[in-house]
Amino acid sequence: MSILDSFTRIRLIAGTTFLEAVRQKFFNSLLIISIALVGSSTFFQQFDFGTGELKFITDFGFGALFFFGSILSITATTQLFFYEMENRTALTMLAKPVYKLEFLAGKFLGAHLLMLSFTFVITLVLSAILYWRDTALVARLGDEVILDGPLVRYGDVFLFGFLQWMKFGILAAMTLFVASFSNTNLYTIIVSFFLLIICQLQYIARDAYSGMEAGWERFLVLGLGLIFPNFQLFNIGDQLVFDVDQALPLSTVLQLVGYGVIYTVAFLLLAQVNFRRREI
Amino acid sequence: MNNPAIRIQNLTKDFSVGIRGVKLRAVDNLCLEVGDNEIFGLLGPNGSGKSTTIKIILGLLEASTGTCEIYGKPSKQVDARRSVGFLPEAPYFYRYLTGRELVRYYARICMVPRAQIGDAVDSVIELVGMTEAADRRVATYSKGMLQRIGLAQSLVHDPQLVMLDEPTAGVDPLGSAAIADIVRELKRRGKTVLLSSHLLAQIEGLCDRVAILHRGKLVREGRVADLVEEKDAESLVVEGLSAEGRAAVQAAIEAQGARLARVEKPRLSLDAYFLKEVHQRESEHAANNDSEGSN
Numbered sequence: 001m002s003i004l005d006s007f008t009r010i011r012l013i014a015g016t017t018f019l020e021a022v023r024q025k026f027f028n029s030l031l032i033i034s035i036a037l038v039g040s041s042t043f044f045q046q047f048d049f050g051t052g053e054l055k056f057i058t059d060f061g062f063g064a065l066f067f068f069g070s071i072l073s074i075t076a077t078t079q080l081f082f083y084e085m086e087n088r089t090a091l092t093m094l095a096k097p098v099y100k101l102e103f104l105a106g107k108f109l110g111a112h113l114l115m116l117s118f119t120f121v122i123t124l125v126l127s128a129i130l131y132w133r134d135t136a137l138v139a140r141l142g143d144e145v146i147l148d149g150p151l152v153r154y155g156d157v158f159l160f161g162f163l164q165w166m167k168f169g170i171l172a173a174m175t176l177f178v179a180s181f182s183n184t185n186l187y188t189i190i191v192s193f194f195l196l197i198i199c200q201l202q203y204i205a206r207d208a209y210s211g212m213e214a215g216w217e218r219f220l221v222l223g224l225g226l227i228f229p230n231f232q233l234f235n236i237g238d239q240l241v242f243d244v245d246q247a248l249p250l251s252t253v254l255q256l257v258g259y260g261v262i263y264t265v266a267f268l269l270l271a272q273v274n275f276r277r278r279e280i
Numbered sequence: 281m282n283n284p285a286i287r288i289q290n291l292t293k294d295f296s297v298g299i300r301g302v303k304l305r306a307v308d309n310l311c312l313e314v315g316d317n318e319i320f321g322l323l324g325p326n327g328s329g330k331s332t333t334i335k336i337i338l339g340l341l342e343a344s345t346g347t348c349e350i351y352g353k354p355s356k357q358v359d360a361r362r363s364v365g366f367l368p369e370a371p372y373f374y375r376y377l378t379g380r381e382l383v384r385y386y387a388r389i390c391m392v393p394r395a396q397i398g399d400a401v402d403s404v405i406e407l408v409g410m411t412e413a414a415d416r417r418v419a420t421y422s423k424g425m426l427q428r429i430g431l432a433q434s435l436v437h438d439p440q441l442v443m444l445d446e447p448t449a450g451v452d453p454l455g456s457a458a459i460a461d462i463v464r465e466l467k468r469r470g471k472t473v474l475l476s477s478h479l480l481a482q483i484e485g486l487c488d489r490v491a492i493l494h495r496g497k498l499v500r501e502g503r504v505a506d507l508v509e510e511k512d513a514e515s516l517v518v519e520g521l522s523a524e525g526r527a528a529v530q531a532a533i534e535a536q537g538a539r540l541a542r543v544e545k546p547r548l549s550l551d552a553y554f555l556k557e558v559h560q561r562e563s564e565h566a567a568n569n570d571s572e573g574s575n
Contacts, residue, residue, distance in 0.1 A: 005391050012388055016374055023376060087372040092433070095338045095366035096389050097358050279295075280340045
């Protein structure tokens, strides 16, 4: 069986997984709530100075993207995996000449495509609202301020969305890893949320590591810092969108993408190790 | 057997149960061969190890000890499953697809060449009698229709070995009879069929050979006729025999040194009676419709 055949099967499994996902009421409800929240951000505050308002909308939008995106990434991946297990469609699929890794990769890609749709829609809505307020502010301020560039770098709003999507990919892969040895939906969701919190706060361990003397404790903290990805690395929204003078170097973006891909692949391979032994 | 479809040797499967990992033996030193172009029944009560055996054959479970081969290839190799079609017990499919889309999807998963997919899909849908309902969504299918579309997806890549796990469970007698007819047609086309069931009456007239499992062990294996026939007895079915005639026959039998063991009324099985009645009503209904149409 060729590698091209493998990609075809992964694509087919990802396609049905994605279709299955977008039909779920949970996804549609969360998407509508997120759009509504991002859309209403402009009504939540009054600022006198224009860029402050834009900053608030951006933070609000990025916050909504992270919060709802994390919930969706964990719950959708869990549901899509256990849907196949509990309804035994996985049994029909794996009785075909399909490798278990192809099945897992298809499930992951389907969930990741779902997150791409979610991230794109939220980022698009956020950009539209920023543009609306940006235009209104510039018109209101008129000649009062001299602008040497745009208030918001819209391309970077999407770049931030892309980096968040990479982070959701790691989260989905970690969720699949938990699901590969878990027997229930609930256990998978709870453990995955704990992992999310650990990865969000992982920088604390790294800070502690830098202040430690050589010894087993330092080694342990270093190990933990390597096992759990540091999600704070992806939170560079302010630097991207408003730091007009100093745009984020391409090399940093590529490093972040590489970081995300390495952790995603590592967690998928770990999931495969468990899944191989799992009774279907 | 020279080149059996399935060869199982000393197969044992233990499951670890609970935190302490207590061993539960699901299959115990099973040895079995299924010949090519044969309908083979794997029989046994619930929990006897039928489904576990099927999953090991499909490579979905690893055996604790022993080996299992499909046409000479170790069954745990993914490549061995190219020649296998499988219908699970109570199959569940993507409900938003139509029957045709579902079969097409599995054809693509099985890497049926793109140019042949259309014909392959139409052919198996026709074989299972789902042509009229093929463009309806799977969500609207009855249990019997789900089984038949499940059979279609298992056959779409033209496998040499077809494995059916409880194919008639929960299906009415008409549906069961239709599935039995499809299985016979598969044998006629040269396929090997392994089916598991605990509904023995439905299997009896279908299988060439059966194996009976109990608590994971092979209890009996052989041709159905050899297993169930009373080897030292024969039955004569006669019509219109008077009481005197029967006495004369009995005397003649005793004169031969034999013994009339029992006299009983031949009976149809309830399944056969039900099918006969339903088919008769269906024929009458069709005839009435035809005559109304011509008037």
